[in-house]
Amino acid sequence: MENINTLQALLSTYVNQLTYVATEWYFIASSCIFAYLVYKNSTITIDSIINPDRAHINVFSRIINFFNFLFPKKYYFHRSTKTDLLYLLSFPLIAGIFFKPALVFGTAAFAYSATNMVLSTIFGDVIPSNPVSGSKLVLLSLGLTLSAALAMDFAFFIHHYLMHKIKFLWEFHKVHHSAETLTPLTDYRLHPIELFTIAHAKGLGLGFSQGVFNYAFGEPIEVTTLLGLNAVYCIYIFLAYPLRHSHVWVSYGQRLNHYFISPAQHQIHHSPAPKHWDKNFGGFFAIWDRMFGTLYVPKEKEDLTYGLSNGDTAQYQNFWNLYWLPFKTASRTKSGLITVIVLTLMFLIFSTLSMVRLFSMLF
Numbered sequence: 200m201e202n203i204n205t206l207q208a209l210l211s212t213y214v215n216q217l218t219y220v221a222t223e224w225y226f227i228a229s230s231c232i233f234a235y236l237v238y239k240n241s242t243i244t245i246d247s248i249i250n251p252d253r254a255h256i257n258v259f260s261r262i263i264n265f266f267n268f269l270f271p272k273k274y275y276f277h278r279s280t281k282t283d284l285l286y287l288l289s290f291p292l293i294a295g296i297f298f299k300p301a302l303v304f305g306t307a308a309f310a311y312s313a314t315n316m317v318l319s320t321i322f323g324d325v326i327p328s329n330p331v332s333g334s335k336l337v338l339l340s341l342g343l344t345l346s347a348a349l350a351m352d353f354a355f356f357i358h359h360y361l362m363h364k365i366k367f368l369w370e371f372h373k374v375h376h377s378a379e380t381l382t383p384l385t386d387y388r389l390h391p392i393e394l395f396t397i398a399h400a401k402g403l404g405l406g407f408s409q410g411v412f413n414y415a416f417g418e419p420i421e422v423t424t425l426l427g428l429n430a431v432y433c434i435y436i437f438l439a440y441p442l443r444h445s446h447v448w449v450s451y452g453q454r455l456n457h458y459f460i461s462p463a464q465h466q467i468h469h470s471p472a473p474k475h476w477d478k479n480f481g482g483f484f485a486i487w488d489r490m491f492g493t494l495y496v497p498k499e500k501e502d503l504t505y506g507l508s509n510g511d512t513a514q515y516q517n518f519w520n521l522y523w524l525p526f527k528t529a530s531r532t533k534s535g536l537i538t539v540i541v542l543t544l545m546f547l548i549f550s551t552l553s554m555v556r557l558f559s560m561l562f
């Protein structure tokens with residue numbers, strides 16, 4: 200029992216939004232509501248022209264139509280979606296649930312201790328303060344919750360930015376961008392090396408923010424959670440996060456899109472059209488893209504296609520190529536080959552250690 204509690208604490212500390220999104224019914228339900236609103240808006244005009252009474256006389260066919268809208272055949276029987284499914288079942292699912300949280304937790308713990316050590320060396324040991332309680336504790340907890348979400352999101356942004364800008368890393372990130380159709384399965388279309396680097400980036404952000412916050416206030420303060428998640432992430436996920444990898448265009452509107460990355464903005468990130476290249480790297484907050492000049496806010500719904508721009512897309516629809524091709528293309532130069540070897544060794548060592556640690560806690 201204690202082991203299970205420890206595992207749950209580990210997962211909630213990590214705030215693994217992807218695992219939760221895929222498995223929790225309330226996030227799926229909230230996305231369906233958003234999708235229904237989009238569906239209703241896109242069909243209401245046609246309905247009113249063709250048959251204004253249709254809504255009252257044919258509820259069943261409306262449900263069928265909505266289902267077809269939500270799961271269009273040309274999308275879900277597409278070769279890209281089939282590859283996504285095969286790929287998801289081969290490694291990323293187990294990695295998303297166990298391996299990544301374990302890595303993030305380990306890195307966060309390291310970053311937390313290192314931050315405390317550096318701050319103590321520079322500014323002296325933490326002076327124990329009087330125990331905080333009541334409204335002050337609530338405020339501090341909310342402050343930590345927001346700073347942890349911001350720090351992890353900034354780490355995600357920097358990692359994503361580098362994946363695009365450094366050619367060697369782009370070879371691995373191409374796996375995600377080679378999807379020709381976007382479905383929630385595409386969330387998992389990440390090369391193991393990218394799963395590995397993103398886990399460390401997020402862990403560093405989380406550990407650093409908690410280290411600074413706890414040092415500043417002299418006592419451990421816990422992140423405010425909702426449904427086991429960082430509260431900020433939780434609210435964001437309810438805003439149709441799972442639809443960012445889908446055909447459903449959900450935009451938060453001109454004003455809000457400058458602060459939060461809407462599903463429509465992430466769909467634009469996947470578009471190979473030159474005007475969309477290297478735009479909208481952000482995870483949740485749009486402020487980082489504004490700072491780096493990479494924010495793209497659509498004025499209206501745009502027709503998008505997905506995939507790589509240089510004709511490489513087809514070879515990435517092969518299951519084995521998703522694993523193998525990035526190694527091949529990234530090691531074309533001598534420095535690339537050395538980096539691939541180092542990263543792969545680190546990946547193997549860290550994954551083994553994190554899995555051993557996880558299983559020793561479970562059993």
Ligand SMILES: [Zn+2]
Binds near residue numbers: 359376468
């Ligand atoms: Zn990208």
Ligand SMILES: [Zn+2]
Binds near residue numbers: 375444465469
């Ligand atoms: Zn994506």
